[in-house]
Amino acid sequence: MGALQKLRRIFAKCLSGGSSGCSYPMAPIGVALYIQENYVIIDNGILQLTLSKPGGIVTGICYNGVDNLMEILNKEDNRGYWDLVWNEPGGSGIFDVIQGTEFRVILADENQVEVSFTRTWDPSTKGTRVPLNIDKRFIVLRGSSGFYTYGIYEHLEGWPDFNMAETRIAFKLRKDKFQYMAMADNRQRIMPFPDDRLPGRCEQLAYPEAVRLTNPINSELKGEVDDKYQYSCENKDNKVHGWISMNPPIGFWQITPSNEFRTGGPVKQNLTSHVGPTTLAMFGSAHYSGEDLVPKFRDGEYWKKVFGPVFIYLNSSLSPTDYTLLWEDANVQMQTEVESWPYSFPMSDDFEKSEQRGxxxxxxxxxxxxxxxxxxxxxxxxxxxxxxxxxxxxxxxxxxxxxxxxxxxxxxxxxxxxxxxxxxxxxxxxxxxxxxxxxxxxxxxxxxxxxxxxxxxEPPRDGPTLWEIGIPDRSAEEFYVPDPNPHYINKLYVNHPDKFRQYGLWERYADLYPDHDLIFTVGVSDYTKDWFFAQVTRKGEGNTYQATTWQIKFKLDEVHEDGTYKLRVAIASSALAELQVRFNDSTVSRPHFTSGLIGRDNSIARHGIHGLYWLFNIDVQSVWLVEGENTIFLTQPRCSSPFQGIMYDYIRMEGPFP
The missing domain is CATH 2.60.40.10 (Immunoglobulins)
Structure with missing residues (x-):
């Protein structure tokens, strides 16, 4: 028997979970499609993709002699799936794993197979099913070590109102094989097992996503914090991430070649891969933004959008210990996918090809x-x-x-x-x-x-700069980010440029300022050392929290009574917070300026260093200022939780024109 025949014989044994036999013929050279009663199998001789029918759930991926890369201990609808979170206006969120109700073959020849799993909205399901027509597509190409998937969502005129808080694709891989995660050259590591998050093996921290490992299966991870938000990434950098199997050495990579279908622009942050082992392709979410980035469909508006295609890339290595080879190869493949965008092969007319664009x-x-x-x-x-x-x-x-x-x-x-x-x-x-x-x-x-x-x-400007704090880059990263409490560390971020991704940094403020709040003196203080990265609340007795007031001290040689002064405050993040500004008198009941309640991006808890950008241009009356020493009081009065607060981007005081 030749090597190719042996390979085909291995593939012919593969079906979802490897738990049931397979009686279809061995795949010829090229791409073959096999349609069974409950499954659709696509085989190109390199990998075999098994999808439920008509649901369109990825139940199995056979590759490199492994009968299934997906978690065979999970139910089939919890392996590889499209999902969304939606609600009716005023209602609570509904998590929906998108199951197709109709299967179609779009194209099937030796060079390409594209299949469709659709779900059409029925008015009788109002209130229980999201009012969208959804078409999930999967593509396998000849000679390709992976597969593509994309979706088309459509809301027709006159259909009910709804909100969609999140939509994505999730892949749950085998925990007995995939234990090394990589998402950047300097953000990759051996990860905990999902079992390490069970009672008896971990300590629950301030929110469900974060735990401290107390009795992990891999003892080298004992004492570390695991939190999926520590692996978030900005859209512009979120191009390839995934997992590596130890035995045999296999890489599973999610590649997103374009950001055009993601929400929120290039610096919007999203989840990537995390303990599961789970890999996500995020298209839209409220993470690091809150309600502002939840699409709301009202008054029966028409809407249609194509999400993807994204590419699931598989690779393997002869070296069982050199993870860098698989990661480097995945990056090369990512560049190939980026350069191939927009793809020419998706069959849907809704996906515009290169010649249709400008x-x-x-x-x-x-x-x-x-x-x-x-x-x-x-x-x-x-x-x-x-x-x-x-x-x-x-x-x-x-x-x-x-x-x-x-x-x-x-x-x-x-x-x-x-x-x-x-x-x-x-x-x-x-x-x-x-x-x-x-x-x-x-x-x-x-x-x-x-x-x-x-x-x-022409950026906002009313006069010359009297003083400034920070760098206007929409991030708080240049400010002082403390070392974490040694009891709550992720070793990946020790001596790492992204040290802001450590857990619990909000609690370090009270450690650094136990008796009084931050005071910054212009011309003396250094914002890289003396300006804490976030103005957070201070923990009081029990589970109470206190407002904080920061001070900026500066000198004026003279005050121009007829001149115009301006305070520019750029905010990199706000979480259910309020900025109150007072000049030279912290006791006045009515602040000279207030932003009101702003922001729900939760970036402080989720180690994001920025969320949505806010800019406040505050007119400063000359009577508020004095010759000599002046003090600006910045108060954040909202204090019902440890995660309420503000991350500043940049502050500038402008004087009147000479």
Whole structure:
């Protein structure tokens, strides 16, 4: 028997879970489709994909001699599945593993198989099933070491109102094999077993996702914290992640080649892989944003969107211990997928191919005469297209597509492969506050090549800078991030640039400031050492928490009575918090400025270092200021939990023009 025949014979034994026999013929060279009563099997000689019929659940993946990479101890509908969380307005969330009710073959030849599992909404299910038509597609190509999946969601005119808090794809892998997780060159490690999160093996921490391992199966992990949010990632960096099996050495990788179908823009954070072993393809979620990024469908509006395709890539190695080979190969494959976008092979007309799309180019400058007398080329600015809206609305946009890039050091940008439609062009600029919006709608039609020419952004500015704290980059990362309590560490983040991902850092504030709140003196203090990364509450007796008030002290040689002063406060994150600002008198009952209650992004608890961006431009009356020593009091009064608070991005005091 030849090697190829042996390989085919191995594959012919594979079915979901390996628990039942398989009587279909061995796959010929190319891609073969086998349709059974309850399963659909697609085999290209490299891998074999088994899907439930008509549900469209991934029940089995046979690869490299392993009969099933999916967790065979789980029920079949808890292995590989599309899901969403939805609710009627005012109702509670409903978790829905999307099961198809109709199966169709879209294409089946020796080069490609594409199959569809659809679920059509029926008015009789109102209140119990999300009012969407859903079409889940799976594609296997000849010679490809993996498979593609994408979904088409449609809400027809006149259908009921609803909210969709989350939608994604989840894969649950075999815990007896996949124990090494990788999501970046410096974020990969041996992971705990899911059993380590059971009673008797762990200590429950402040919220269900976080535990401290007290009796793990792998004793080397004892004392560490496990929390899935420690492995979150910004959309722009969330291109490949997954797991490696020890025996045999196999990699399972989720590759997302485009962010166009994800919500919230390039720096929106999402989950990746975590203990399970679980791998996620996140399309939309309220994580690190809250309700602002939950799409709400009202008044019977029509909506349709394609999520994906994403690629599930499998690889193997002859070396059982060198994980870097599999990770490096997965990154090479990721680059191949990115360069192949938009794919030419999906059969749905709703997925626009390259020739159906357009592109936009131009050059953008920043004009701030207090920084430079000439317009400054916008180096490394984020610039992109999203649905028409107000300035800065892109970060809360969650129904359409977004297309982003970064400018070069000359401010030049090129955005390719934009789906047809109407957009606004938005941008933001590390080093400058605020948001840019192009003053006209950009309409893309097939084949468009649109050059917008030279654009100019004028950031908010009323006068010269008297002083500033931080860097305007929409993150609190440059501020002081403490070492964790040694009792609550994840060893991955010891001596790691992302030390903010350690658990429990909110509690370190009271350790550092046991008797009084933070005081920052302009010209003396160093924000990298003396400005705590988050203004959190302080724990009191029992389960009570106290408001905190920070102080900024600064000197003015003189106060211009007829001049205009401005305080710019850029916030990187807010969690059910309020910013109150008082000048030179902390006791006045009515603050000189209040933001009101803002934010639900929960980034403090979820180690995110930023959530949604807020910018407050506060007019400062000269009578509030004095010659000599001044103090600004920043109070965060909301204090019912340890996770309420603010992460500052940047603070600037401007004086009047000379």
């Amino acid at each position: 592109c936009v180019s131009g050059r953008i400058f920043v004009r701030d005469r207090h920084v430079d007398c000439e317009d400054i080329p916008a180096d490394c600015a984020y610039i992109g297209l999203a649905l028409p809206g107000e300035t800065g609305s892109w970060q809360r946009e969650c129904k359409g597509y977004q297309f982003w890039t970064r400018t070069d050091n000359h401010g030049i940008f090129f955005i390719p492969n934009i789906r047809t439609g109407d957009y606004n062009l938005y941008a933001w600029f590390p080093g400058f506050i605020g948001d840019y919006k192009y003053d006209a709608t950009v309409t893309i039609t097939p084949g468009d090549i649109i050059d917008l020419g030279n654009l100019v952004y």
